[in-house]
Amino acid sequence: MHFKIQVVIEEASGETTTEDIIHLDKRCESGSTLGLSLLESKQLLQTLQKTMVLSQAERYSTSHQDCPCCHKKRTIKSYHTIQFRTLFGIISIPNMRLYHCACAHSSKKSFSLLSEWLPEHTSPELLYIETKWASLMSYGSTADLLHDVLPVNQSLNPATVRNHLHKVAERQEAELEGKPDHLSGCPRDWGELPKPEKPMTVGIDGGYVRNWHEKNTNFEVIAGKSFSTAQSSKRFSFVQKLEDKPRRRLMNVLTEQGMQANQQITFLSDGADNVRDLQYYMYPESEHILDWFHVAMKLTVLNQFAKGMAHTDPDEGAEVTKVLSH
Numbered sequence: 001m002h003f004k005i006q007v008v009i010e011e012a013s014g015e016t017t018t019e020d021i022i023h024l025d026k027r028c029e030s031g032s033t034l035g036l037s038l039l040e041s042k043q044l045l046q047t048l049q050k051t052m053v054l055s056q057a058e059r060y061s062t063s064h065q066d067c068p069c070c071h072k073k074r075t076i077k078s079y080h081t082i083q084f085r086t087l088f089g090i091i092s093i094p095n096m097r098l099y100h101c102a103c104a105h106s107s108k109k110s111f112s113l114l115s116e117w118l119p120e121h122t123s124p125e126l127l128y129i130e131t132k133w134a135s136l137m138s139y140g141s142t143a144d145l146l147h148d149v150l151p152v153n154q155s156l157n158p159a160t161v162r163n164h165l166h167k168v169a170e171r172q173e174a175e176l177e178g179k180p181d182h183l184s185g186c187p188r189d190w191g192e193l194p195k196p197e198k199p200m201t202v203g204i205d206g207g208y209v210r211n212w213h214e215k216n217t218n219f220e221v222i223a224g225k226s227f228s229t230a231q232s233s234k235r236f237s238f239v240q241k242l243e244d245k246p247r248r249r250l251m252n253v254l255t256e257q258g259m260q261a262n263q264q265i266t267f268l269s270d271g272a273d274n275v276r277d278l279q280y281y282m283y284p285e286s287e288h289i290l291d292w293f294h295v296a297m298k299l300t301v302l303n304q305f306a307k308g309m310a311h312t313d314p315d316e317g318a319e320v321t322k323v324l325s326h
């Protein structure tokens with residue numbers, strides 16, 4: 001059986017063009033592959049992406065060659081290509097360098113036509129998946145997995161993923177600058193706010209991680225997760241010693257989850273001072289609860305203690321066990 005997959009591009013005028021994407025011959029017998037193979041799916045996605053990207057870029061170039069002010073055609077200085085990296089392959093997009101129009105009064109003589117639309121040559125979705133996966137596993141596994149399931153460019157390697165992740169992290173840090181670390185407005189205004197959603201819950205805990213460079217030293221990482229009924233949960237973490245604005249970071253996570261100033265928030269923690277400091281004073285409507293895991297951990301320790309005591313003083317040990325079981 002022969003399968004021909006085509007894309008039909010329809011212009012606003014109604015004019016259409018059809019382009020072949022892929023031709024596949026499939027046998028309909030036992031032992032042959034049913035449907036698309038992984039390799040065919042990659043070829044399909046890559047060719048489809050190329051067709052769409054090139055059509056869109058061509059349309060953009062033809063409709064933006066004229067000066068937006070006086071509508072005169074701007075002169076072409078040179079032609080070159082942009083290597084645009086996407087989740088579905090690297091696409092060479094033809095681009096033009098145009099001379100600025102005389103009416104533009106620009107300090108530069110020429111400019112790249114596509115640079116306004118595509119200032120970065122990596123698609124945001126590729127950056128998103130690289131960064132998300134690399135925050136859950138190693139850079140090497142991220143690169144391997146991307147190559148396994150998607151037609152990403154062959155040159156993508158662990159170092160690329162690492163560089164992209166650092167760039168995204170730096171941009172996120174820069175975006176955090178200047179954001180508030182406290183609730184805006186005053187309590188009188190908060191009463192005027194619409195009725196909030198159900199209470200939000202934030203669990204925070206700290207843990208020690210060994211320093212890779214100085215193996216005999218540890219540093220403390222504070223990590224947390226916030227749950228809201230309106231949106232999916234969000235996680236945050238920071239290194240206690242290095243973070244100078246922990247409240248701002250937490251406030252930003254809660255704000256992104258749609259927290260209102262009049263909303264009830266429940267903080268769960270082990271009650272340690274450093275974690276408690278972060279929650280305290282931050283939010284007037286908050287409630288602080290010792291979480292069950294840490295309460296259970298403390299009870300386990302006491303239980304072990306009672307068992308030990310039962311060996312030396314059976315009566316006293318039985319009494320402590322009885323109290324703990326309640």
Ligand SMILES: [Zn+2]
Pocket residue numbers: 067068069070071072101102103104
């Ligand atoms: Zn002009």
